[in-house]
Amino acid sequence: MGIIHFLNVNEGDCIWIEHPSEHNTIIDISNGQEVTNIFESASSSGNHNQKNYPVNPIEYLKDRNVSTIFRFVLTHPDMDHMDGIKDLFETFEVLNFWDTENTKVMDDNMSWGRYDKADWDFYQEIRTSLSSPKVLNLYAGQKGKYYNQTEDGKSGADGLYLLAPTTDLVAEANKSKDYNDCSYVILYRTGNNKKIIFAGDSAEKTWNYILENHEEDVKDVDILIAPHHGRKTGGNDEYLDVLNPKLTLFGNAKSEYLDYSSWNNRGLDHITNNQANCIIINTNGESGMDVYVTYEVFAKKRNPDTFYDETYGGWYIMTI
Template sequence: MSILESGKKKSWVPTMIGAVLLLCGIAFHRVPFPIQIEDDLRDALNSINGDVKGVLQDDGSVPPITESAPVETAEDKSAVSGLKLHFVNVFQGDAIYIELPGGKTALIDAGPAPDPESEYKTPIVSSFLKKRGVAKIDHLVMTHPHADHYGGLKWVFEELQVDHFYDTRIDNSDADGDNLAREQAKKEPGCVVHYPAEGDQLDWAQGVKVKVLHSCPNRGRSADHRPDVGAFLNNCSIVLKLSYQGSSALLMADAQEEVEARLVQTYGRGLQSDVLKVGHHGSKYSTTEAFLKKVKPEAAFIEVGKYNDFGHPTPDVLARLKAAGAKIHRTDKEGTIEYAMKAPRPSAKLFFGSIFSAD
């Protein structure tokens, strides 16, 4: 039996309704990290009474709330056409799925390939994308040719439609997975391959500014940079800054301190961003104090695997982020994390800074 049932009164119903209204009131205040939890709130209420259909109207009746009718004001549809970043938990690797205005999508890296000895035959990112019913990626980015970033691309090209593929011209001489992804991109029907250069503006969606801050569009081979092959590949990462409705996100891929120094010199205060995707999984070679002074992030997201062999993220990086005033979020601790970019006007949907959706 439902707790909220028309014609019956329970002494604690007003208390619960008051709590819901209080939460709704909080939602209209500006919070640093707005995350949509409308469904989470409904699930929480359902767990209390088993069949919550709504809150009481003035006449005491219960208006229905259905999945097809989310709580939203008629005058503000911005949340429907907004921008969301999903920092997908692919363990030790990167994958950022982006929901863009107008129904467009982007995927920045796809995490590692499945372990041959594992019972799972598809990459971790596939579970996330299938769960969301994704059939097409409008913009697919391979930030640089390291396996923990490109490993899942084979599945993406095989199972999904890809319209645009963004790549560097850097070859990982010690691997062939990057070349496989490039061959798949060339064979993908209708797929346009891009080699973005620093300063390029990418046309992804109306109202969204995507600027390339760093890349390696010229041909190069990691074998020519021994013994620092790893650093060379990391520092050829495609670095993007996304801006939407006054909010911004700086996505550093695996770029290290050398790239950070160049960005500070080139862009200075122009690096300031609400969100920082921490470079190289929080390794000791990234996220310098000088860099953080320019970025001034409110939230820092670290994509990292639990119990990884690299010591990521390092205590020094965590300390620098904390000193910079950034709220730190980690996929190894929170799972997949969703971040909703700010809407131009307050939305009636419930957004909270301390609650993130984790798979």
């Protein structure tokens, strides 16, 4: 069980899991730079334009009195998943760092756009760290203390089960230079038997492997964090029919790239950061998981009986 924060961080990913063990897991970071953006006002129509109002995840964590990150998971080495990693590690004590054994290189003379080269350089430094944080290169099916085993070797602990990548997927990604194919995919099992999939930017090769080797684990999940922010390039042709998620969360991307039709054609419920801003899920409920969003206008449109809960800093919209 735990509380999941799916943060609105521009066109990128950042997820925070508050575990009952009091461990904090952060999966990816984006919009972590100390910048101030000024945008036009939000719309009250179907497009709520909340991607124009991203949060800085470092400030979000500081505001909630986080001091230590037990594990930081970098799903794969794309800049929209490590935008602010240097500031994150310098602001908080990070104990464990999950990293794929990718061989990606970046041209020092390239244009970095909205990203900071210092984040890439820092990433290269910490992934060879011999002290703190502890660097872990984990693969599908691995088990270990704290992430899915207790001190005495029993299943559970923080409930994180690795579905991908495999050594073969990483090797293929290093050869093809398509690093989405070596993305972590993590199944989070809650104490009340709910299943949540954190899909990173996983694409066809990854989901071909998962459906062939872990179909029972991913069948009929409760929540899916959509692969590749919900883009058409995420997943494969069959995965949604197997996962059949009760609710899917989309990140931010231009609408023409998002795969709305695959969800709509199957009658699958989905919410985007662009609609809801940040999305908070309390997995601890006896009757199900309570979902909150931080944008009031969307909450009232989604659920006219919504109410604000100070504990989660959001507006209640549904229970799964």
